[in-house]
Each structure stands twice: as C-alpha cells, then as structure tokens.
Amino acid sequence: MATKPKIAFFDFTSCEGCQLTVIDLLQTHLGLLDLVEIVQFREAMSEKDEDYQIAFVEGSCTRKGDEARLLQIREQASMVVALGACAHLGGINALKNRWAIENVQTYVYGKNGKDAYESYPARPISAVIKVDAVIPGCPIDRYEFLRVVQLILQGRKPRLPDYPLCVECKLKENACLNTLGKPCLGPITRAGCNAICPTYGDGCEGCRGWHPEANFTYMREILRGHGLSDAEIDARFTMFNHYQFQHMGDEAPITTPISPAKDEPLPTSTFAAPKEA
Amino acid sequence: MSLYILPKERLPEFVRALQGNYRVVGPVKTEHGFAFDDISDPQQLQLDYTTTILPPKKYFLPQREVLFSYHTEQGDNGRQRIEMRPVYQGVEPTVIFGVHTCDMNGIMLYDKVFSEGFRDEHYMERREQIYVIGIECLHPCDEASFCKDMGTLTAPPVYDLHMTDAGDFYFVDTGTEKGERLLLDHVYVKMAEKEDIQKLGQILSSKWPRFRMRLKMSRDQTPALLTLGYQAKLWQELGERCLACGSCTNVCPTCFCFDVIDENDITLQNGERVRVWDSCQLYEFALVAGGHNFRESKASRVRHRLMRKGKYIKQVHGLIGCTGCGRCERACLVHITVPGTLNALHEEMQLEPGV
Amino acid sequence: MLHLHENLKTTTTPLRYDGHTSVFLPAVATIEDVKTETALEKIYTVRLPGGQNLGHVPGQFVMVSVPGVGEAPISVMSSPSRTGETFKLCIRKAGDLTGVIHLLQPGDQIGIRGPFGRGFPVDTFRGKDILVAAGGLGLAPARSLIDEVLDHRSQFGRLIILYGAKNPSEILFRDAIAEWEERDDVEFLMTVDRPDPTWFGHVGVITTLFPHVEVNPYKTVAVTVGPPVMYRFVTMELLGKGLTPEQIWLSFERRMKCGIGKCGHCQVNHRYSCQEGPSWTYAEALAFEEAL
Numbered sequence A: 001m002a003t004k005p006k007i008a009f010f011d012f013t014s015c016e017g018c019q020l021t022v023i024d025l026l027q028t029h030l031g032l033l034d035l036v037e038i039v040q041f042r043e044a045m046s047e048k049d050e051d052y053q054i055a056f057v058e059g060s061c062t063r064k065g066d067e068a069r070l071l072q073i074r075e076q077a078s079m080v081v082a083l084g085a086c087a088h089l090g091g092i093n094a095l096k097n098r099w100a101i102e103n104v105q106t107y108v109y110g111k112n113g114k115d116a117y118e119s120y121p122a123r124p125i126s127a128v129i130k131v132d133a134v135i136p137g138c139p140i141d142r143y144e145f146l147r148v149v150q151l152i153l154q155g156r157k158p159r160l161p162d163y164p165l166c167v168e169c170k171l172k173e174n175a176c177l178n179t180l181g182k183p184c185l186g187p188i189t190r191a192g193c194n195a196i197c198p199t200y201g202d203g204c205e206g207c208r209g210w211h212p213e214a215n216f217t218y219m220r221e222i223l224r225g226h227g228l229s230d231a232e233i234d235a236r237f238t239m240f241n242h243y244q245f246q247h248m249g250d251e252a253p254i255t256t257p258i259s260p261a262k263d264e265p266l267p268t269s270t271f272a273a274p275k276e277a
Numbered sequence B: 001m002s003l004y005i006l007p008k009e010r011l012p013e014f015v016r017a018l019q020g021n022y023r024v025v026g027p028v029k030t031e032h033g034f035a036f037d038d039i040s041d042p043q044q045l046q047l048d049y050t051t052t053i054l055p056p057k058k059y060f061l062p063q064r065e066v067l068f069s070y071h072t073e074q075g076d077n078g079r080q081r082i083e084m085r086p087v088y089q090g091v092e093p094t095v096i097f098g099v100h101t102c103d104m105n106g107i108m109l110y111d112k113v114f115s116e117g118f119r120d121e122h123y124m125e126r127r128e129q130i131y132v133i134g135i136e137c138l139h140p141c142d143e144a145s146f147c148k149d150m151g152t153l154t155a156p157p158v159y160d161l162h163m164t165d166a167g168d169f170y171f172v173d174t175g176t177e178k179g180e181r182l183l184l185d186h187v188y189v190k191m192a193e194k195e196d197i198q199k200l201g202q203i204l205s206s207k208w209p210r211f212r213m214r215l216k217m218s219r220d221q222t223p224a225l226l227t228l229g230y231q232a233k234l235w236q237e238l239g240e241r242c243l244a245c246g247s248c249t250n251v252c253p254t255c256f257c258f259d260v261i262d263e264n265d266i267t268l269q270n271g272e273r274v275r276v277w278d279s280c281q282l283y284e285f286a287l288v289a290g291g292h293n294f295r296e297s298k299a300s301r302v303r304h305r306l307m308r309k310g311k312y313i314k315q316v317h318g319l320i321g322c323t324g325c326g327r328c329e330r331a332c333l334v335h336i337t338v339p340g341t342l343n344a345l346h347e348e349m350q351l352e353p354g355v
Numbered sequence C: 001m002l003h004l005h006e007n008l009k010t011t012t013t014p015l016r017y018d019g020h021t022s023v024f025l026p027a028v029a030t031i032e033d034v035k036t037e038t039a040l041e042k043i044y045t046v047r048l049p050g051g052q053n054l055g056h057v058p059g060q061f062v063m064v065s066v067p068g069v070g071e072a073p074i075s076v077m078s079s080p081s082r083t084g085e086t087f088k089l090c091i092r093k094a095g096d097l098t099g100v101i102h103l104l105q106p107g108d109q110i111g112i113r114g115p116f117g118r119g120f121p122v123d124t125f126r127g128k129d130i131l132v133a134a135g136g137l138g139l140a141p142a143r144s145l146i147d148e149v150l151d152h153r154s155q156f157g158r159l160i161i162l163y164g165a166k167n168p169s170e171i172l173f174r175d176a177i178a179e180w181e182e183r184d185d186v187e188f189l190m191t192v193d194r195p196d197p198t199w200f201g202h203v204g205v206i207t208t209l210f211p212h213v214e215v216n217p218y219k220t221v222a223v224t225v226g227p228p229v230m231y232r233f234v235t236m237e238l239l240g241k242g243l244t245p246e247q248i249w250l251s252f253e254r255r256m257k258c259g260i261g262k263c264g265h266c267q268v269n270h271r272y273s274c275q276e277g278p279s280w281t282y283a284e285a286l287a288f289e290e291a292l
C-alpha cells in the first residue's frame, strides 16, 4: 500500500462509548494501524494533526457552537463517517427534544441554566453536514467498524444491512423474545449488531435505527399483544429515534404528538435530582 | 432392510460408543425448548423432544460456510496476483440423532438439489460423512404441525437408522449398510423377532389418529390452487402484515437460498468467500444493478415463498416443497402460516375439496 | 415433469480446471487488455490459464470475481468464432464490484467461473433471418451472436441489427458499428433517446426503428437483449410483425449469486435464470407470471 490514509476521531455530545469501542478493537486488531494512521483521537492520544482524510465523528450536534467545528471537519475530510447512534440518529440525546429547550436547560442546569449553558434541540450530524457513511449502534459494533474501514480502504461504498435484526437472531437460533412475552423491536431494526441484545435476553431497543421496510403498524400490534399501552409503545419507538419521528411530522407512526416540543417542566427524575448550578 | 431392538437403558452406552469415532449431535433441552446441538453427555439427548427453532439443515448447509480462501498480492510485474484454495467446511463423520420424519423430507430435498445438475461438492463431501438417525413421530409436535396433510409422517429413504420408541426399547430400522454397521459389535442390540414386528405395526398404526389434518384441500391440489390464486387479493393483505424479517425461511427445512460474500482479514490481502443463508423475503433478494427490483412488494415476496412451498419445488425437483413442520408458523410474529394461507386461498377460489 | 438440465451446455472446463472439484472456485484468469469504450463501459480481454478456450455458446455468461470484493455475472461478448486463447467482456461500472473491476489493468488477475446458462440455440437459427434488437449494454451479449453469424455468414439469411442507446455518448462498439454500416449483408439501424449536437441519426426509443424494417415472419428469429423496460414494447412490435412467441428470444437480467441453480436469487417463477436462461423464448416467458 502506498501512503496510509490518515484518520481522525472527533466527539460531540456523546458518552464516548463508541470511541472506547474503537480503542477496545485496537487492542485485539493492532494490524489496523498498518493500514491507517490515526492523527487525532482525544480519547487515546494527545498529539493532534489537522491533516486527515477520513473523519469519524461521534456524538450529536446539540448547540450552535458545534456547527462551525462540524463544517471545519467536513472541509478537511474527504470522507466523514458518523460513529454511533448519537451521530447517526441524534440518539438518546434527542429525547430532550420532547421539551422546549428552556425547560431542559432549567431542569439540567438549574434556574439560570438558560444563560449559563448553550443548547438547542439535538440533531444527527447529517442534519448539519454531508455524511458519507454511517456506523450505527449504541455503542457501535466493533466488527462493523472494522468492516466499514476496510470497505473505505478498498475504495468501496460502505453499505449497511438492509434487513431486520430478526435475520441475525434466527441464524443464532435464539428463542424469540416476542413469543416469550418480552417486547423486542428486532422486526423493525436494522441488522448488523449480530442481535446482541436478544442473544442476552434483552429486547432490542432500536439503537441502530430502522431498516427501510420497517412495518410500524404490525410492530405496534405485536407490542400491544404484550399489554403495552400506545404511549409506552411510542416511548419505545422514540427512544433512539426521536429525531427521525419528529421529522416525519404527521407521517410519524406514533399516537402521541411529539412536535412541537412540550412547553412544560420535565417530570422529576427517579434518579438523584440535579443540583442547582 | 433389517429391524433391530435397542433397549432404552443401553442408549447412553450406544451413544458413548459412537462418540469415539463420530461427532454426535441431536436434540437437547434449551432454556425455552429444544435445539440440535453437540452431545457431550448421552443424558443430554432428548429423543422425545417436540420441535426445534432451526431444523437439522444447519449441519447440511451451515449458516456460514467457507467455500474457498484467497490471497491477493502484487506480483513481480506490479500487477495483482491471486491464489485461491477450496475449503470443505465441517467435513467430519457426524451422527445426527433424533431427526423427525418431516425433517428427513427436508434432507431428501436438499440431497436432490445439491447433487443434481452442478454437483455441489461442498455439500456432498459433508453429506457423505453424515449419518441420519431418525425418530418416528408418535405425537404431533404442537398445534402448528401439519405433517399429516403433507404426507411427511413416514420416514423417507434418507435415514441410515430409524428409531421407534416402544416403551422400554427402541425399534431400530436400518436404512443403509453404513447405518447397519453402526449397530454391529453391540451385544445388547438384537434382531427383532416376529412378534416384535407385530408390535411395531401396532405402534405405527395407532399413531395416526393423534395427528389432525389442517388443510381444506389435499396436498396434490396445492399447485393448481396456487396457479389459480396467483392474482388473489390475499397476497396484498399478507404483504401488508409481513415484517420482511425472513424468519419463516431461515427456520424452514426446505429453504436453501444463500448469498455469497467475501470476508477479508485485517490485512485486506487474505480472506474467505463464504456462503450465508439468505431469504427471498428480504428486500434486496431480487434487486439488480440499475435499481430494478423483481420483487419490490412484500406481497410478491410472500407469494413467492408460498409458491415455492406449494408448487415450484415440486415442479423443479419433483418433491414436496413443504414438510408441514410448522416452524415458519411458530416463528412468524404476524401469524402468516402455510395452512392459513392455503386455506384462505382455497376460500377465495371457492374450490371444493376433490375438484 | 420438467427436466431442468436437459438442453444445458454443461462445460467441464474451466469449471473444474486444475483437477479441483469445487463449483465455486474460479479459475485464475489474466486480463490481457483493457479498452475504454465509453465513460461507463470498458472492454476486457481475458485469458484463462494456459490459454484454455472458454468453450461457450453465444448468450452464455461467466461469473467474474475479484477476491476480497465479490463476484458478478457478466455476459461473454466474444462469439465462439472469435474466441481462441482469450475472450472479451464488456463491463459497465454499476456499483461495488464493477467499480473495482474498472480499476484493473492488463496483467491483473481475476477469477472466472463458467460459462453458465443456456445460450442461444444457434444451430436452430441456421438458414433463418436473424433480427437482433439490443438496448444499451445489451449490445454486448448480442455481439456474441452477431459475430458468430458474421463469421458464418453464408449459413444464415438476413442479419438485421436494431440498436438503441440513451444518448450518443453511450454508443458502444463504434468500430464494429462502422463495419456493419459498411457491409451489404448487414442491415443496421440505430437510434438514441436523447440526441446531442453531434447526432444526426434517428431519435427515439428502439421501437421507433421497427417501422423501418420489413421481415418475413416465416423465417425470422428475433433476439432481444436490453433493460427490463424494453422487452414488453419490443415484443409487441415483433408480434405485430407476425412473429410467433416461439421465434422471439428475450434475455432476462436477474440477480445471480451462484450461476449453478442453487442460490435461488435468479428464480423467475419456478425456473432458474442462471441455468435455463438468461435467454428465453417469449413462448416460455408467457408461461410464467413473474417474467415480464
């Protein structure tokens, strides 16, 4: 191979779990470093080089200030890859979009939060810049990351599985959770994680986003069969995909309206209440 | 061929003896049911199991199977050189215990598909090392079974040995010489006597009333029914319901469609070409370059599956395309079933049985 | 009862070349020459190990592999009459694998399996007038038949070639076309859907050429190769000219993953296009609902 492509990692609003997954992968697949040169990776190294071709961006865009940085990355990189559900879908961060932003700021940062911390509704990075490829998941699947990097290096267009999670789940001969009374979103979720949650007995929550033919109507029927209310089903549908549903407007396959955002205080958390800022 | 008797309490001993020379697999208990798996302790073997999520087809055509390995590099002339070596995966003497008669019908179809025309050596090499030990079904697995309708309640000639539970012993019928050799050298295995054979006859004939019929037409009518019903409204309804999840085909003992993909190692120079199970229920299955999809709608895909089961496979391979095992029915979360579909078509066509 | 494999030209070489037994293992072939035909298509001259003859018939295809990327069905462009130690493929850059193939150069090795499929029954075409209707890239597979006819010219009646391209920049085989236009024993008509300033010929879809040809339906065989949208209209024209469904051959594109009638991708109703196709008579096609 001629010169190794330079790759860089960036994080926005995220838990950094996806970057940690990459670090984890490097422990077992050091050979990756023979193929690419990592020039920026805050999680793993302190050096920084602004000359890179492939940018992996983790996290969603949640404030005005993020935009300039994203545009700058886009400017430099010939290929931008969204890393993980936050960057790909908006993910968990977009749950706050249910409430008007002032209420969220007040809830999180206290009475003066509005002025103290900049914030706006969370968006996937594709809402701000053009994204060339996506590695879905919360967190990402390390082997999918590897596959996507390999495809890019071969000059091929990374493609994601276009079919539901149930395919992978059945190939592993898992007993289907939906037939055991446990809700699972596998039938509408894009495969690629090797059905990791159902394999360990937990219903899929859709962190990889929907596959192109997701049948929400009958998924809802299945979930109703578990005794879930429509509001509970909506909550499951929007857990990682709130932003997508918001942007489907009236077409969104949910029963409770999610836009405009509710102008009311957030419900009190069952976890420790946030301290006044 | 010949009929033997194997006392039940000697089965563990028999299995242990086989383990010396063979990989032994069979139905075992899982958290929520049964599955075919490797037997390490003969006690694991559950010959009175009901059904499994995946049929034993996974030993004949594994979910992921390497076809060949490759190596690519730049040659002296600076141009790409390739080397490829065939891989025959999972070729080892294997004994599969407890194959139900429906699944034996599936194996019979597989054998035909992979041996005829272009012979698939990857399948055949593995196949030749597999011993099928059947178990006679004396009770239906559950409500989803309709093996009686499909005529798969008797063992087709693919077994090496076939067992029938007779209380405190098993009848063991030998289907092949290679199967019969498995029985030799075991002093506790005896030839059946005349009165034993009568008892077997009783067991076999008394089982039939326990199985119900679910189809409103005979299986010989399904090709005609499907031909007439090609444009039926039913397909649209089913298409709307279908999740395009492919579960029905993945669990089906008569589905054998596959995809072929290359998997590279970290260096990108070495890798394997593998075949993996694929499903005609998935969007991309019939998509070609230029974006044309020959089965764009889910309705057309559901129809294609049912056509294969009730008509096409029979047309091409001369064998029944659905064994009535009921697995697709158990797997389908929106209750699209073979008997339900055929019966609804039958209603829509207003075909009376016997026409 | 249908006999799936009767009629098939089953070649044992290079399928089982080198004594190996896997139908999935390609022969290691070498690209001898690459010629850029249009912005999207390139013509590859391919040599099998030891210069072995491909042994195909017109209308058959091979599976082309780049290990590490994948495999795709590609029609053989060369006629048997022009296949010695090498044969030609015309490949359009359409996606993943074909994109990588377009980066290959002379000297690079590729994998070849096949030939596969039922070719055209050329023997039954002898003595008859041949009408070829090709749309776009369909001219590549059609050439395997055209050149075969040209090289045994006296054995066939008239040779009529109708060719439709989207626009002038996509016209394939300009050298061959020039030759066909020259020859007295070839009737060649061409049209483009979207003309540009360089174009002075026919404008319109391929069916607009039909009023310009007369055929004797009693002794004509028609072969149609092109994108799926083309078939229905061309078939109507041919039927309108009095041809019977048995005289009309159509070549179907389907997704193909094995080429050997196992993977199920190429099925048209119950029939496997990789085995019994990719060309069918219209009479055969009428018998299956999924065909058109």
Ligand SMILES: Cc1cc2nc3c(=O)[nH]c(=O)nc-3n(C[C@H](O)[C@H](O)[C@H](O)COP(=O)(O)OP(=O)(O)OC[C@H]3O[C@@H](n4cnc5c(N)ncnc54)[C@H](O)[C@@H]3O)c2cc1C
Pocket: B284, B287, B288, B289, B290, B291, B292, C061, C070, C071, C072, C073, C074, C075, C076, C090, C091, C092, C093, C094, C095, C096, C097, C098, C099, C137, C140, C141, C252, C253, C254, C255, C256, C257, C278
């Ligand atoms: C019998 C036959 C003969 C053909 N002859 C020629 C030829 O002479 N020249 C030529 O340029 N092309 C030919 N094709 C088309 C060629 O096979 C496809 O362009 C090629 O498979 C695309 O592969 P890709 O990896 O480049 O594209 P991909 O990136 O894989 O896909 C692009 C599109 O092609 C579809 N596709 C993927 N695999 C296949 C497949 N195996 N068959 C069909 N579609 C597929 C995908 O669904 C997608 O829509 C022929 C196809 C058939 C079936």
Ligand code: SF4
Pocket: A014, A015, A016, A017, A018, A019, A058, A059, A083, A084, A085, A086, A087, A091, A092, A137, A138, A139, A140
């Ligand atoms: S996608 Fe999940 S794991 Fe990755 S950064 Fe976001 S929250 Fe963390």
Ligand code: SF4
Pocket: A165, A166, A167, A169, A170, A174, A175, A176, A177, A178, A179, A184, A185, A186, A187, A195, A198, A204, B247
């Ligand atoms: S457990 Fe979930 S992913 Fe698995 S088959 Fe059932 S619905 Fe599909």
Ligand code: SF4
Pocket: A137, A138, A165, A189, A190, A193, A195, A196, A197, A198, A203, A204, A205, A206, A207, A208, A209
């Ligand atoms: S199973 Fe569902 S929730 Fe779990 S990792 Fe996969 S896509 Fe995400």
Ligand code: SF4
Pocket: B248, B251, B252, B253, B254, B255, B309, B321, B322, B323, B324, B325, B326, B327, B328, B329, B338
């Ligand atoms: S179609 Fe259903 S019932 Fe028939 S063999 Fe397949 S899985 Fe069993």
Ligand code: SF4
Pocket: B241, B242, B243, B244, B245, B246, B247, B248, B249, B281, B302, B331, B332, B333, B334, B335, B336
């Ligand atoms: S299992 Fe049911 S929902 Fe899934 S593809 Fe089959 S018919 Fe459709």
Ligand code: FES
Pocket: C255, C256, C257, C258, C259, C260, C261, C262, C263, C264, C265, C266, C267, C272, C273, C274, C275
């Ligand atoms: S290409 Fe696999 S069956 Fe035809």
